[in-house]
Amino acid sequence: MDFQAIAAAFRRLPADATSCEAALWHLETWWTGAAYTAYRPQLESLVRRQQWETLLDSFYRVMPFGTGGRRGPVGIGPNRINPHTVVTSAQGHVHYLRRHWYEMTLRLVVAFDVRVFRDLRGLYDPSVSNPLIGLSSRDLARMACAVYAANGVEVYTVTGEDDYFLSTPELSFAIRDLQAHGGLNISASHNHPDDNGAKLYLASGGQPVPPDDEDLAAEVEAITEVPQADFEAAVSAGRVHWWDAVRHERYLQANLACSIDPQARRARVAYSPLHGTGAHTVGDLLSRAGFEVHLAAKQRAPDGAFPAVKFRAPNPEVPESMEVVTGEAHQCTADIALATDPDADRLGVVAPFDGNWRYLTGNEIAFLLAVFIVESRRASGTLPPLGFMVKTAVTTELLTRVARAHGLQIVGDLLVGFKYVGRVLDVIANHGQYGDVRATLDDFLLAAEESNGVLVSAALRDKDAAGGALLLAELCAGLRRNGTTLGAYLEDAYRRYGYGANIGYSLMMSGASGLQLLNQMMDRLRAEPPAMLGGRGLRRAVDYWHEGEFGAIRSQTDRSARNFLRLEYDGGLQVSIRPSGTEPKIKFYTEQLFDPSATWEGNGFAAARRVMDETTQAVTLALVQGALRLVDIDLPRPALVVSSLVSLENRIDFASRFLPELTAQLRTAGPNDIGHLEAWVDERLKGYGADARDLVAAGVSAYSAECDLPPIALDLLRELFNLR
Numbered sequence: 001m002d003f004q005a006i007a008a009a010f011r012r013l014p015a016d017a018t019s020c021e022a023a024l025w026h027l028e029t030w031w032t033g034a035a036y037t038a039y040r041p042q043l044e045s046l047v048r049r050q051q052w053e054t055l056l057d058s059f060y061r062v063m064p065f066g067t068g069g070r071r072g073p074v075g076i077g078p079n080r081i082n083p084h085t086v087v088t089s090a091q092g093h094v095h096y097l098r099r100h101w102y103e104m105t106l107r108l109v110v111a112f113d114v115r116v117f118r119d120l121r122g123l124y125d126p127s128v129s130n131p132l133i134g135l136s137s138r139d140l141a142r143m144a145c146a147v148y149a150a151n152g153v154e155v156y157t158v159t160g161e162d163d164y165f166l167s168t169p170e171l172s173f174a175i176r177d178l179q180a181h182g183g184l185n186i187s188a189s190h191n192h193p194d195d196n197g198a199k200l201y202l203a204s205g206g207q208p209v210p211p212d213d214e215d216l217a218a219e220v221e222a223i224t225e226v227p228q229a230d231f232e233a234a235v236s237a238g239r240v241h242w243w244d245a246v247r248h249e250r251y252l253q254a255n256l257a258c259s260i261d262p263q264a265r266r267a268r269v270a271y272s273p274l275h276g277t278g279a280h281t282v283g284d285l286l287s288r289a290g291f292e293v294h295l296a297a298k299q300r301a302p303d304g305a306f307p308a309v310k311f312r313a314p315n316p317e318v319p320e321s322m323e324v325v326t327g328e329a330h331q332c333t334a335d336i337a338l339a340t341d342p343d344a345d346r347l348g349v350v351a352p353f354d355g356n357w358r359y360l361t362g363n364e365i366a367f368l369l370a371v372f373i374v375e376s377r378r379a380s381g382t383l384p385p386l387g388f389m390v391k392t393a394v395t396t397e398l399l400t401r402v403a404r405a406h407g408l409q410i411v412g413d414l415l416v417g418f419k420y421v422g423r424v425l426d427v428i429a430n431h432g433q434y435g436d437v438r439a440t441l442d443d444f445l446l447a448a449e450e451s452n453g454v455l456v457s458a459a460l461r462d463k464d465a466a467g468g469a470l471l472l473a474e475l476c477a478g479l480r481r482n483g484t485t486l487g488a489y490l491e492d493a494y495r496r497y498g499y500g501a502n503i504g505y506s507l508m509m510s511g512a513s514g515l516q517l518l519n520q521m522m523d524r525l526r527a528e529p530p531a532m533l534g535g536r537g538l539r540r541a542v543d544y545w546h547e548g549e550f551g552a553i554r555s556q557t558d559r560s561a562r563n564f565l566r567l568e569y570d571g572g573l574q575v576s577i578r579p580s581g582t583e584p585k586i587k588f589y590t591e592q593l594f595d596p597s598a599t600w601e602g603n604g605f606a607a608a609r610r611v612m613d614e615t616t617q618a619v620t621l622a623l624v625q626g627a628l629r630l631v632d633i634d635l636p637r638p639a640l641v642v643s644s645l646v647s648l649e650n651r652i653d654f655a656s657r658f659l660p661e662l663t664a665q666l667r668t669a670g671p672n673d674i675g676h677l678e679a680w681v682d683e684r685l686k687g688y689g690a691d692a693r694d695l696v697a698a699g700v701s702a703y704s705a706e707c708d709l710p711p712i713a714l715d716l717l718r719e720l721f722n723l724r
Contacts, residue, residue, distance in 0.1 A: 001031055001047060009052045014513040015060070023060035023512075026078050030059070035084070038131045039076045045125035054123055057511035065217040065557065069207070071188050071197030071583075074117040074132055075124075081188075081196040082132060083143055089198040090144040090184060091227075092220030094151045097181050099219075101203075104181070108148055109174045109201075109243070110157040111166035112141035112186040113277055113342045115304035120194050120312070120690075136304065137186040137196060142231040144184055144198070149234030150227040156180065156241045163302050165277040166243060167344035169464030172205040173251045174243055176459065179203075190315035190341040191583065193305050206422025206461030210558030213419075217557065248280070254459040255285050255467045260376045260474055265290040267477035269336055270329035271469075272296035274314040274321060275303040276342030281466040291473050296328040296339075306342075311645055312690040314341055316348025316452045317504075318645070319359040320694070326350045326357050335476040336486055340465045345418075346452040347465035349472065353487030363396040363502045364490065366448035369456070369468060370402045371493045372475045373445050378406060386439040388428075390414065390421050390447040393566070394576045394589040398500045399448065401593075405497065408445070409437045415544070415561050416578060421447045422461035429458075450504065450589065491605070494596075499609055501592045501616040505624055506644040508585040514648065517631055518579055518586050522563060524630035525577060529567050534619035536569040575623055588627075590620040638706075642699035650688050654696060658684060659703055666713035677720055697721045 003024060010020040030036040031043060046055055058077030063070045063085055070089060074081045097106055116136040124130050138160040145155045156178060158166045166174065168185055175183045183201035191197075200216060202208055208216050234240050269291050273279045279300065286293045298308040306312045310320035316339050329337035329350065337350040337357065349360040360368070370389060377383040388409035391399050394416060403410040411434060414420040427434045429441050441458040448454045453463035456471060476486055509518055529541045544550050544562040553559045564578040576589040594612060621640050628635055633648075639655035646654070661684070669677060685692035700721045704714060717723070 001044070003028060006047065006052075006055070009050070010056055013052060013056055015056060015511075015516060019056065019060040019512045019516075023056045023058075026059040026062075027055065030077065038129075041128045042076055042124050042130050045128045049125070051123070053511055053513075060512045062221055065213055065220070069185075069197060069199035071191065071195065071199070073121075073192075073194055074135065074196050076132070081140075081198070083135075083140065086140045086186065086198050087143050087147050087226045087229075088223040089200065089220050090147040091151070091223045092216065093182065093184065093200050094148060094153060095223075096216045096219040101181050106148075106151075106153040106182075107178060107180040108153050108155055109166075109171055109178065109180050109183040110141050110145050110148070110155055110186075111168070111171040111174075111183065111343075112137035112157075112160065113165060113167075113188075113304070114275060114302040115186075115188060115193065115196050115342070117194060117196070118305060120305065121192075140196065140198075141184070141186045143229075144186065145240060146229035146231040146234050147226055148184075149231075149237065149239035150229035153239070154241065155234070155239060156243050158243050164280055165302065167277040167281045168199075169345050169460055169462055169466060170248070170251045170281060172201065172460045172462040172464075173254060174247065175201055175203065176205040176461070177247065177250055185343065187343045189343050190313070190317070190346060193312050204422060204426050204461050206426065207417075207419035209419050209423050210561060211555035214555035214557040248284075251281075252285055252288055254457050255464070255470055256289065257459075258456045258467050258470065259289070260373060260471055261478055262474075264474045264477035264481065267335045267473050267480055268292045268294065268332060269338060269469075269473050269476075270294045270296065270325050270332060270334040271337075272299045272322075272325035272328070272339040273302075273344065274309050274316075274339055274341060275299050275301065275306045276314060276340065276344060277302070278340035278344035278465060281344045281464070282338065282340055282347075282469045285466045285470055286473055289470060289473070291477075294328055294332045294334060296325045298324050299339075304342075310691055311643070311695060313645055316341055316346050317362065318643075322348050322350050322359055329357065335480055336472060338465075338469050338472070340469075341452075344465050345463045347454060347468045348452060351486040351490075353485070353491075358487065360490075361502060361504075362448075362450045362452035363398070363500065365452060365468065365472075366391070366395060366446075366450070366454060367398045367402070367493065367497075367500070368475070368486070368490055369448065369454055369471060370399050370446055371497070372471060373456070374402055374406050374408065377445075383408075384439075384443040384445075386443040387445050388437050388439045388443055389445050390424050392416050392420070392449045393564070394578075395448055395450045396500045396502055396591060397574075397593055398497055399446075401497050409439065411435065411437055415564065416449070417561065418447075418449060418453055418455070418463045421449075421455065421463075425458055425461060450502070494609075495605060496596055498596050499594045499605075499612065501590075501594070501609075501612040503588075503590045503613075503616050503620040505588040505590075505620050506580070506585050507588075507624065507628075508583065508644065508647045510584060510647055510649060514584050517648075518584070520631050521586060521627055522565070522577070522579065525565055525627055528630060529565070530623065530626050533567075533569050533575070533623060534573065534615065536571050536573050538567060538569055540568040542566040542568070573619065575620075577627070586627075588620060588624055590616050590623065592616050592619075638699040638703040640699075641702050643695040646688055646695050654688075654699060658696075659700075662700075662717075663707065663709065666709060666716055669713065669716055671712060671716070674716060674719055677716060681720060693721055697723065 188195035339348040454468035456467035544564040
């Protein structure tokens with residue numbers, strides 16, 4: 001292999017010299033190391049095909065710890081998920097735990113989801129041997145179990161047979177129930193099918209927070225050798241134990257104990273696990289509680305390719321992921337439609353509104369649960385006098401309004417990541433106080449984050465879709481008994497507590513150059529926050545790196561978590577900006593709160609809400625467009641409104657190349673050329689992701705409103721992208 005030629009190719013990429021040098025060093029290590037021999041044919045192919053960006057991104061660093069562990073694409077190299085990165089994570093985990101439990105036999109719980117690597121992105125050469133093809137979460141979990149067992153650890157796991165998997169929330173419960181010292185979950189949650197991850201847990205059942213996570217990361221990154229280990233040998237030696245139906249029942253009972261109205265169980269629920277693990281959490285719990293549950297048959301079977309999910313994006317934050325279960329709800333006249341991501345910690349909801357079905361955002365789910373829990377427990381006399389709720393800083397402030405209206409306490413300014421919620425519960429359990437909140441765990445009511453995560457049981461330290469699903473189903477049952485719907489209940493709650501217009505926006509980037517651009521954008525926003533936004537002046541810029549206001553930065557992981565800006569504008573407008581801790585993207589959150597008004601009569605409230613939503617959407621797009629201009633990228637509106645699953649690189653391609661090419665095709669096409677155009681568009685957009693025409697449909701619609709095309713061409717455009 002010609003490393004000098006590779007070095008020269010790396011230097012031509014938009015990446016810093018340090019990244020290029022690190023990539024070359026790691027690549028040489030993998031090329032010469034005996035442990036990586038099986039990967040050499042694919043490495044040769046990548047070099048021969050001049051896949052320099054893929055090589056640079058795969059090798060420029062050792063995959064860092066994000067929110068509680070490692071998550072990213074499966075692939076070859078230290079910056080990819082593969083057997084090497086997983087077993088070194090397990091070995092480092094053992095070293096870290098032994099520092100704290102050095103005289104004890106360690107017990108760990110290992111979970112895994114349904115993923116199987118198939119190279120759907122098409123990065124590798126299918127004509128060359130590739131040991132990663134067919135690698136499943138189960139395979140990686142067994143490798144980790146073997147490493148744990150070889151270190152003398154007692155491991156609890158599941159077989160993965162009979163479609164039974166251990167979800168993220170049940171893993172958290174299992175750690176606490178078994179009084180284990182930690183856990184590992186092989187899962188990439190809601191990410192692309194080609195991704196995977198290794199999320200590490202501590203004895204609390206939660207993930208480590210700074211500076212403990214940096215100590216754990218340091219132990220992992222220091223690992224150079226892992227003992228030879230075999231899973232079947234570990235089973236034969238009695239080191240592997242099974243999480244069985246009896247223990248699973250304890251998890252279900254912990255959630256049933258959170259019931260608000262056990263008599264209200266006569267509701268019909270359409271549910272989809274999105275091909276993931278949720279059938280044994282949400283599905284089992286709702287059935288056990290007595291609800292009539294209709295599983296979406298197309299998405300029932302565990303399948304890591306997520307074939308029946310739009311865009312192959314099994315994320316309840318993506319409204320299109322709910323299409324199948326919404327269809328099931330129509331068919332069975334359900335009271336509510338629910339879905340969960342592959343590891344069953346995030347909850348999606350679609351509910352009837354005035355005869356139509358409407359998708360609810362994570363903030364709306366959190367608000368609904370807060371209102372239902374607080375008002376129901378007040379009515380029954382069971383609302384604890386020291387009751388408290390917990391939310392992250394980017395979750396709607398309507399939860400604060402609910403708490404204040406009922407004299408409750410709230411922790412409302414947490415950094416993003418449910419590990420911080422777990423820490424609040426641990427601190428209250430151990431000390432009876434967190435900040436200004438004085439309480440016990442008996443006073444806990446709800447924890448929530450805007451990204452569709454909720455927790456209603458203090459028996460866990462991670463978000464759990466099952467508990468939230470149970471309470472929402474009970475709420476629907478009570479509403480059904482009273483002849484109304486969840487949509488009407490939400491509308492009434494908005495009228496009483498006020499309305500929050502919330503917009504979340506993500507810009508996904510890729511590779512070392514994408515990370516560099518992301519950091520530049522955050523630096524420029526810190527230095528030059530927009531003085532005006534939507535005609536409103538900036539009142540205050542809050543930087544979570546400010547140690548005088550938020551305390552000393554305790555570690556590099558703490559610094560990463562606090563890479564967070566909040567900008568407060570006149571008129572109650574607030575925006576927050578942060579890089580994701582689990583994916584290569586930057587996130588923007590916009591919220592405007594509006595007070596209740598007795599002047600909203602009839603449809604007046606709905607009309608006012610639409611105006612608020614449109615205004616907030618416009619402000620968000622202006623913010624994103626301005627942030628991009630700070631790093632010399634100017635995206636027009638059509639590229640801004642495509643799906644959040646479209647990367648920044650593809651957005652740029654969409655605006656600068658695809659739309660002009662499409663226009664040229666349409667100008668010469670006739671009414672019978674639709675088949676040719678469809679084939680051309682699908683081939684042209686295949687790098688954007690699954691269902692690419694739907695991914696960009698909103699952008700094409702925006703373009704069609706401003707472009708100058710003849711009527712025949714416009715008709716073809718509408719037919720191509722199913723525009724109304």
